[in-house]
């Protein structure tokens with residue numbers, strides 16, 4: 001836990017709140033459920049009652065799956081930021097064979113956790129699936145402007161959730177696209193490295209498919 005300084009965006013009331021900055025899934029599995037339900041970082045102003053979701057720099061650690069995620073909370077990645085966050089992790093863990101990921105914000109973190117729980121494809125492959133799904137989507141709606149899209153689980157089924165200017169909706173996650181994405185990934189010369197913090201996102205997938 002860390003004490004975080006907050007300022008209400010509506011009434012500017014200042015406050016402090018203890019926030020979870022390290023989740024070890026083997027010790028605190030209940031926090032994962034809270035995170036997925038948007039309960040972990042929700043904040044209600046004690047002065048005006050305004051509610052919002054907070055961005056907190058924090059570490060998500062799944063020692064069984066050897067995955068460690070750092071949420072940058074919309075800040076630029078620096079060694080100092082990493083060092084500050086790595087203090088939370090007990091030093092007896094060897095991270096050299098871990099999948100280490102940087103995510104920009106809590107929605108991206110939640111997506112990575114959903115991918116882990118899905119368990120049928122890596123985040124690398126799913127980023128390619130999302131790109132391929134974009135292509136199919138744009139054929140149907142060529143004028144649509146995609147603001148963002150996330151892999152998610154809805155009622156136990158994998159989906160891609162699209163956020164457009166005017167609307168949001170789910171698109172079915174396509175198994176044959178996953179097979180195709182896996183082929184593409186295996187053919188690419190780059191393999192997602194272990195023991196090294198990287199961002200596996202849309203940009204990463206575009207570069208992989210372009211062979212950069």
Ligand SMILES: [Zn+2]
Nearest residue numbers: 008011045048
């Ligand atoms: Zn307020």
